[in-house]
Amino acid sequence: MPKQVDYESRRRRIAEAVCLLADEQGPEGVSMRDVATRAQVSLGAVQRCFRTKEEMLLFAVDHVGERVTARVRARIAAGPAQSAATALGHATDEVALLREEHRAEARIWLAFVAQAAVSASLAEPLRNSYAALQELFVRLITEAAASGAADGPDAVCEARTLLALTDGLTGHVLIGHVTAREAEGVLHAHLAGLWARLGVTGPEAEG
Amino acid sequence: MPKQVDYESRRRRIAEAVCLLADEQGPEGVSMRDVATRAQVSLGAVQRCFRTKEEMLLFAVDHVGERVTARVRARIAAGPAQSAATALGHATDEVALLREEHRAEARIWLAFVAQAAVSASLAEPLRNSYAALQELFVRLITEAAASGAADGPDAVCEARTLLALTDGLTGHVLIGHVTAREAEGVLHAHLAGLWARLGVTGPEAEG
DNA sequence: ACGGAAGCGATACAGTCGTATCGGAATAAG
DNA sequence: CTTATTCCGATACGACTGTATCGCTTCCGT
Numbered sequence: 001m002p003k004q005v006d007y008e009s010r011r012r013r014i015a016e017a018v019c020l021l022a023d024e025q026g027p028e029g030v031s032m033r034d035v036a037t038r039a040q041v042s043l044g045a046v047q048r049c050f051r052t053k054e055e056m057l058l059f060a061v062d063h064v065g066e067r068v069t070a071r072v073r074a075r076i077a078a079g080p081a082q083s084a085a086t087a088l089g090h091a092t093d094e095v096a097l098l099r100e101e102h103r104a105e106a107r108i109w110l111a112f113v114a115q116a117a118v119s120a121s122l123a124e125p126l127r128n129s130y131a132a133l134q135e136l137f138v139r140l141i142t143e144a145a146a147s148g149a150a151d152g153p154d155a156v157c158e159a160r161t162l163l164a165l166t167d168g169l170t171g172h173v174l175i176g177h178v179t180a181r182e183a184e185g186v187l188h189a190h191l192a193g194l195w196a197r198l199g200v201t202g203p204e205a206e207g
Numbered sequence: 208m209p210k211q212v213d214y215e216s217r218r219r220r221i222a223e224a225v226c227l228l229a230d231e232q233g234p235e236g237v238s239m240r241d242v243a244t245r246a247q248v249s250l251g252a253v254q255r256c257f258r259t260k261e262e263m264l265l266f267a268v269d270h271v272g273e274r275v276t277a278r279v280r281a282r283i284a285a286g287p288a289q290s291a292a293t294a295l296g297h298a299t300d301e302v303a304l305l306r307e308e309h310r311a312e313a314r315i316w317l318a319f320v321a322q323a324a325v326s327a328s329l330a331e332p333l334r335n336s337y338a339a340l341q342e343l344f345v346r347l348i349t350e351a352a353a354s355g356a357a358d359g360p361d362a363v364c365e366a367r368t369l370l371a372l373t374d375g376l377t378g379h380v381l382i383g384h385v386t387a388r389e390a391e392g393v394l395h396a397h398l399a400g401l402w403a404r405l406g407v408t409g410p411e412a413e414g
Numbered sequence: 415a416c417g418g419a420a421g422c423g424a425t426a427c428a429g430t431c432g433t434a435t436c437g438g439a440a441t442a443a444g
Numbered sequence: 445c446t447t448a449t450t451c452c453g454a455t456a457c458g459a460c461t462g463t464a465t466c467g468c469t470t471c472c473g474t
Contacts (some may be wrong), residue, residue, distance in 0.1 A: 002441050002442060002443095002448075003441050003449090003450055003451050004441085004442085004451090005450090005451070024325070026324070027234065029325075031430080031431065031432085032432060041453095042454080044454075045451085048452085052432080054431085091209050106455075108325045110321045111324070112317050113321070113378055113381075114234055114322075115321075117314045117382065118236075120312060123383055127383055129381065157392065159391050160379075160393045161372065163375070164393065165371050165374070167371075167374075168378075169367075171324075171374060171378075172337065172374070175320060175321075175333050177337040177338065182367070189361070197400065210470055211421090239463085249423045251424080252421085255421070260461095262415080338465080350416050
């Protein structure tokens with residue numbers, strides 16, 4: 001058998017190139033040629049990895065989704081000694097992609113969401129990522145509520161609220177309607193309200 | 208002087224064609240030729256109305272923004288006898304674009320937001336629309352709070368939360384992560400919490 | 415009535431797009 | 445070493461993009 005190459009790693013590298021371009025030039029600026037150049041491979045190599053452009057974008061969006069959720073999970077696992085409330089705060093911080101170094105990911109995400117609104121095939125991996133994040137939020141909220149007094153009247157509802165709020169804030173920061181700091185303030189205020197609703201004290205010390 | 212034509216109305220018509228296309232085929236599917244065809248004018252006519260494509264998109268996004276905010280205002284003005292709380296509920300319903308007949312506008316908005324994240328010139332009209340909506344929300348929240356007991360600790364913060372939440376929910380509905388009905392439930396639950404925080408009863412009867 | 419400016423739509427143009435194809439280089443199996 | 449197969453990267457192709465240009469028609473002002 002002839003030459004063998006690690007397609008998986010190449011696919012990943014190409015996906016990162018897609019992200020870089022989507023960040024810099026927007027969703028329309030992602031062409032196969034530019035992606036190939038950015039990934040430092042030939043156009044043919046990209047074509048061999050992905051039969052079509054949509055296939056490439058599909059892989060890329062999955063890649064980003066996994067990276068974000070992985071980071072969220074890592075952030076939570078990093079401090080297991082803390083309360084569920086604190087963990088939830090960190091998780092939302094991570095999901096909101098407010099920090100400057102994650103601005104690129106935020107733009108990419110937004111670009112994919114917009115495209116997915118008209119492309120059913122692109123929407124599926126996005127739904128999966130959202131489902132994973134929502135499930136994670138539900139778990140944290142339920143844990144936080146259990147450690148407190150009241151029941152969780154609707155942890156799913158709270159999780160959805162949180163997820164939509166972070167997403168919306170991310171978009172508003174990208175547009176420039178609010179600054180990252182202001183968005184952080186809004187998010188933390190909402191979390192404070194959530195603690196109150198759950199009957200827990202919340203994180204007393206803010207890091 | 209030779210022939211005179213009503214450019215303003217033609218521009219509006221073209222803007223509507225832009226919206227139709229952005230809704231059907233996504234942000235990438237908006238080409239000058241397709242727009243011209245959809246607007247039932249020649250390509251040259253489009254070019255005469257807008258020097259460049261970006262100019263056209265700029266006008267279109269302004270057009271949509273004004274239409275949405277106008278509808279929100281109209282909805283509020285329609286029932287001035289109601290409480291400020293009820294008015295705010297209606298306003299958020301309108302902004303969230305959850306109803307099926309506004310799904311198109313929602314997609315268009317999302318498309319523009321995504322594009323604006325990398326194009327500063329497109330971001331400006333969007334910021335204006337957001338600012339107008341936020342101001343409107345602040346006013347309604349302040350009024351609602353005044354009719355109640357407590358002060359408005361941070362009406363701006365609440366308004367921003369509401370705006371980001373509606374935006375995020377709209378996106379999630381478009382993706383299919385939640386249904387329109389579920390999103391409505393989330394939104395109304397948040398509003399209920401807001402009434403409680405403001406110390407008002409909120410709308411007792413739901414329309 | 416007539417001249418000229420404004421509007422018209424078709425066409426031209428250069429560029430980029432995604433995709434298909436192809437001859438040659440590289441390599442594992444015999 | 446030979447051979448068959450997998451990968452390579454360049455190039456070809458047709459379609460489409462945004463924009464510029466050009467006769468021609470239409471109509472207002474004098």
